[in-house]
Amino acid sequence: MLPFAKATAALGRRLGPALVDTSEEGRWAASFDSSKLSFLPEAVITPRRREEIGPVLELANKHGVPVTVRGRGTTLMGSAAPVAGGWVIDMLRLKKIRIDAETGMAHVQVGARTAEVQRAAEAQGWFYPPDPSSKEFCTIGGNIACNAGGLHGGKYGVTRDFVIALSGFLPTGEWVQWGTATKKFAAGFNLRDLWIGSEGMLGVVTDAVLKLVPAPAARWTLLTAFADEVEAVEAVRALFAQRVQPAICEFLDRDSVHCAESAMGRPVFAGQKDRAVVLLELAGGESEVREESRKMLAWAKAHSLAQRVARDRVEAEQLWAVRRKCSGAMFELGDSKLNEDIVIPMRAYPRFMRFLAGLKKSSRLHIPTFGHLADGNLHVNIMYNRDDAAQARRAEATVERLMRTVVGMGGAISGEHGIGLAKTPFLRIQHSPAQVRAMQAIKQALDPRGILNPGKMFEVFEVWKQDKLKLRLPWDHK
Amino acid sequence: MLPFAKATAALGRRLGPALVDTSEEGRWAASFDSSKLSFLPEAVITPRRREEIGPVLELANKHGVPVTVRGRGTTLMGSAAPVAGGWVIDMLRLKKIRIDAETGMAHVQVGARTAEVQRAAEAQGWFYPPDPSSKEFCTIGGNIACNAGGLHGGKYGVTRDFVIALSGFLPTGEWVQWGTATKKFAAGFNLRDLWIGSEGMLGVVTDAVLKLVPAPAARWTLLTAFADEVEAVEAVRALFAQRVQPAICEFLDRDSVHCAESAMGRPVFAGQKDRAVVLLELAGGESEVREESRKMLAWAKAHSLAQRVARDRVEAEQLWAVRRKCSGAMFELGDSKLNEDIVIPMRAYPRFMRFLAGLKKSSRLHIPTFGHLADGNLHVNIMYNRDDAAQARRAEATVERLMRTVVGMGGAISGEHGIGLAKTPFLRIQHSPAQVRAMQAIKQALDPRGILNPGKMFEVFEVWKQDKLKLRLPWDHK
Numbered sequence: 001m002l003p004f005a006k007a008t009a010a011l012g013r014r015l016g017p018a019l020v021d022t023s024e025e026g027r028w029a030a031s032f033d034s035s036k037l038s039f040l041p042e043a044v045i046t047p048r049r050r051e052e053i054g055p056v057l058e059l060a061n062k063h064g065v066p067v068t069v070r071g072r073g074t075t076l077m078g079s080a081a082p083v084a085g086g087w088v089i090d091m092l093r094l095k096k097i098r099i100d101a102e103t104g105m106a107h108v109q110v111g112a113r114t115a116e117v118q119r120a121a122e123a124q125g126w127f128y129p130p131d132p133s134s135k136e137f138c139t140i141g142g143n144i145a146c147n148a149g150g151l152h153g154g155k156y157g158v159t160r161d162f163v164i165a166l167s168g169f170l171p172t173g174e175w176v177q178w179g180t181a182t183k184k185f186a187a188g189f190n191l192r193d194l195w196i197g198s199e200g201m202l203g204v205v206t207d208a209v210l211k212l213v214p215a216p217a218a219r220w221t222l223l224t225a226f227a228d229e230v231e232a233v234e235a236v237r238a239l240f241a242q243r244v245q246p247a248i249c250e251f252l253d254r255d256s257v258h259c260a261e262s263a264m265g266r267p268v269f270a271g272q273k274d275r276a277v278v279l280l281e282l283a284g285g286e287s288e289v290r291e292e293s294r295k296m297l298a299w300a301k302a303h304s305l306a307q308r309v310a311r312d313r314v315e316a317e318q319l320w321a322v323r324r325k326c327s328g329a330m331f332e333l334g335d336s337k338l339n340e341d342i343v344i345p346m347r348a349y350p351r352f353m354r355f356l357a358g359l360k361k362s363s364r365l366h367i368p369t370f371g372h373l374a375d376g377n378l379h380v381n382i383m384y385n386r387d388d389a390a391q392a393r394r395a396e397a398t399v400e401r402l403m404r405t406v407v408g409m410g411g412a413i414s415g416e417h418g419i420g421l422a423k424t425p426f427l428r429i430q431h432s433p434a435q436v437r438a439m440q441a442i443k444q445a446l447d448p449r450g451i452l453n454p455g456k457m458f459e460v461f462e463v464w465k466q467d468k469l470k471l472r473l474p475w476d477h478k
Numbered sequence: 479m480l481p482f483a484k485a486t487a488a489l490g491r492r493l494g495p496a497l498v499d500t501s502e503e504g505r506w507a508a509s510f511d512s513s514k515l516s517f518l519p520e521a522v523i524t525p526r527r528r529e530e531i532g533p534v535l536e537l538a539n540k541h542g543v544p545v546t547v548r549g550r551g552t553t554l555m556g557s558a559a560p561v562a563g564g565w566v567i568d569m570l571r572l573k574k575i576r577i578d579a580e581t582g583m584a585h586v587q588v589g590a591r592t593a594e595v596q597r598a599a600e601a602q603g604w605f606y607p608p609d610p611s612s613k614e615f616c617t618i619g620g621n622i623a624c625n626a627g628g629l630h631g632g633k634y635g636v637t638r639d640f641v642i643a644l645s646g647f648l649p650t651g652e653w654v655q656w657g658t659a660t661k662k663f664a665a666g667f668n669l670r671d672l673w674i675g676s677e678g679m680l681g682v683v684t685d686a687v688l689k690l691v692p693a694p695a696a697r698w699t700l701l702t703a704f705a706d707e708v709e710a711v712e713a714v715r716a717l718f719a720q721r722v723q724p725a726i727c728e729f730l731d732r733d734s735v736h737c738a739e740s741a742m743g744r745p746v747f748a749g750q751k752d753r754a755v756v757l758l759e760l761a762g763g764e765s766e767v768r769e770e771s772r773k774m775l776a777w778a779k780a781h782s783l784a785q786r787v788a789r790d791r792v793e794a795e796q797l798w799a800v801r802r803k804c805s806g807a808m809f810e811l812g813d814s815k816l817n818e819d820i821v822i823p824m825r826a827y828p829r830f831m832r833f834l835a836g837l838k839k840s841s842r843l844h845i846p847t848f849g850h851l852a853d854g855n856l857h858v859n860i861m862y863n864r865d866d867a868a869q870a871r872r873a874e875a876t877v878e879r880l881m882r883t884v885v886g887m888g889g890a891i892s893g894e895h896g897i898g899l900a901k902t903p904f905l906r907i908q909h910s911p912a913q914v915r916a917m918q919a920i921k922q923a924l925d926p927r928g929i930l931n932p933g934k935m936f937e938v939f940e941v942w943k944q945d946k947l948k949l950r951l952p953w954d955h956k
Contacts, residue, residue, distance in 0.1 A: 179890075441924060442924070
């Protein structure tokens with residue numbers, strides 16, 4: 001008999017069988033996220049209305065049942081994997097989107113997909129900038145849970161910067177709203193932002209009001225090549241020192257470019273194989289973009305080995321190919337990837353690039369790296385073959401060295417993925433014991449029975465010792 | 479003997495007499511903020527280095543001494559008034575400012591004044607937008623404590639939107655840092671934003687990293703007049719519906735304009751006495767401002783009775799006179815002002831203006847109203863004569879009616895002032911019992927002995943029954 005069979009039976013009576021799935025297939029499908037760590041829950045609840053969530057939490061508290069909330073499960077960190085079993089609440093049916101075109105706000109349910117919100121906004125002349133790479137699949141709720149970022153973070157900000165108000169349930173099952181659909185609010189403690197990034201451990205968000213910005217009338221795309229990583233980042237620093245704010249500033253190191261060029265079957269710039277590249281995009285009003293593009297082109301001619309401007313959106317898409325191809329192509333270097341999303345302050349860029357070069361050598365691993373230079377959020381991809389025990393151990397040691405170095409440089413162990421299970425071994429590199437105790441005190445205060453997403457963030461999970469599912473998810477790069 | 483005399487003596491031994499002021503004058507000066515509610519503390523600590531704060535909090539915990547942290551004390555809400563006595567920590571000596579011109583960040587100690595930060599940023603081509611009206615006096619620490627806003631809130635955001643990282647002390651005296659000097663951070667619960675707006679009840683902030691934006695190269699100022707308040711706000715809605723984002727959109731109702739015109743001795747627009755006015759300012763790149771100014775002028779000609787464009791910054795300052803004069807001039811209508819900073823969603827503007835007209839009539843009080851229409855944050859000034867008991871009672875009843883209506887319209891009881899003592903009677907209009915309980919649970923978790931700024935936010939304080947100091951502060955409008 002399953003540990004919470006009695007509670008699950010009570011839940012079925014309360015909500016009716018249509019909402020509570022205890023089938024093998026249903027439980028299996030909810031047992032893992034993109035981390036591919038699988039833990040079977042005892043039941044999956046798929047609410048049609050938010051009111052159905054309160055009773056689930058009340059019963060969970062009464063019977064001490066772990067509850068993990070999930071959207072599409074695109075997180076790589078295991079934040080949505082029900083590691084302690086119990087119940088999973090699947091939010092995908094709650095997916096309404098309403099654009100307030102006058103005020104520039106989107107009223108959404110958390111099961112709405114990010115790209116759908118963007119399209120709905122765009123249809124009314126507005127823009128929702130946060131754009132995690134899985135945006136066609138992932139949900140706003142998941143974005144809120146891990147404070148998702150994306151390419152536009154440097155100029156526009158991350159999910160947090162676009163959340164005006166949230167509503168949902170406290171772990172106890174009480175309905176609450178944090179903030180109003182207005183751009184100012186200074187009344188009481190700010191639990192809205194405490195919820196954002198708390199990975200489903202402090203509340204169940206059901207609805208969000210999102211801020212929109214006027215849709216940029218113009219975009220301008222430029223691809224540049226550099227001899228090596230240090231030259232690329234030094235050039236980028238020189239650009240930012242001119243107060244130019246590109247909407248996107250994507251960097252690819254030579255290893256990433258090599259992967260992309262193999263996949264594309266052609267070099268990014270003829271005669272300039274395996275260069276580090278920086279892909280820049282301006283966005284804004286027509287005249288603003290025209291003005292800034294002149295500065296940026298002059299900068300490119302002064303600093304880069306080669307440069308190409310997209311004449312239109314079709315050409316821009318071609319320039320983007322290198323960025324789109326690199327991630328999947330990395331699997332030629334190993335069957336497993338540790339995708340770390342560290343953040344580095346701008347003045348540490350050159351130092352970090354030199355460290356990375358050393359790390360590649362000393363670890364004898366391929367570590368293609370790309371990411372967002374407007375905000376220092378770099379995706380460091382440590383490639384290894386899982387069945388090669390020595391390689392796997394080197395990968396493990398390499399991640400830890402990376403994390404310690406990043407924090408030593410004044411950076412962050414995660415910029416947009418969160419902690420979940422996969423980064424729990426590193427939380428205490430970032431946070432002092434006092435900081436962790438304060439976080440845990442808050443968890444205890446809001447969730448005294450510890451039912452919401454237990455096992456995440458604070459307990460060290462030895463991801464290395466776990467088997468992963470071997471399957472391909474729709475948003476996987478390979 | 480004072481209740482905490484023994485603890486104060488221990489503190490003097492620990493920090494030395496130079497840091498611990500127990501003089502009558504020192505205690506009196508720290509006994510009140512701009513609310514003019516005065517409560518004598520037993521000692522005032524003025525740290526020269528942040529390390530001196532930890533021991534104060536440790537001793538306070540040991541002896542159960544209330545601790546209130548203050549900057550310049552410009553808050554109108556009583557947030558910095560030491561209502562429970564005990565100790566005051568005065569942060570004014572901690573005022574260093576360092577601009578990171580490359581990355582566009584300001585590293586500041588919390589005693590730095592807001593306008594000083596703005597000037598330091600501007601000297602390097604950067605802009606720090608939050609601008610409370612007391613910015614020449616108030617400190618960044620105070621701005622963080624109440625999540626201060628200002629004129630630029632609609633387009634740029636409020637203090638919260640510009641705080642990248644905070645460091646300081648937990649109520650227990652432990653040193654912590656929330657966030658790093660990077661634009662992305664997704665590692666652990668977000669206590670940075672929990673601290674912001676918590677009015678000094680959850681921690682003592684000593685240092686902040688602030689985000690800067692490129693200094694706008696151009697500004698363009700337009701003053702417009704309307705027959706009445708409803709016409710003015712309907713016109714503003716039409717402007718925003720065109721996706722135009724003015725940096726500033728200040729509204730003054732006819733009563734506010736009347737006050738300003740009396741003070742200036744001339745009408746704002748010749749032949750258009752006592753009109754409602756809207757003052758608009760665009761800010762951004764040269765070409766961007768040029769483009770938007772054309773749209774805005776066409777809008778003004780279509781919607782307003784009169785309009786005037788400033789040809790240069792000198793003329794712009796003249797247009798601003800009406801806004802600068804109105805607040806002080808209101809004291810011709812009563813010796814006391816309840817300055818409420820409510821927030822209204824944009825679609826409720828016309829409904830709110832009609833409600834306000836009714837409120838003015840039914841209360842038989844003058845209620846000149848002005849504020850920031852880009853974010854709905856309106857300063858509703860209920861004027862009365864304090865010694866007229868009947869008027870004071872009507873003012874009290876009027877505030878409560880205002881607050882209930884605002885929340886009923888989906889708005890907020892405070893946009894930038896916070897709760898402190900003065901708004902405690904209204905907190906539960908905004909927040910449900912579950913919401914208040916969650917906030918109090920967090921307070922209890924982080925500050926188990928309740929030493930930091932006790933008596934604020936949650937306990938109802940009957941501000942009506944308190945005597946206020948009769949004195950003029952440097953930032954008072956009158």
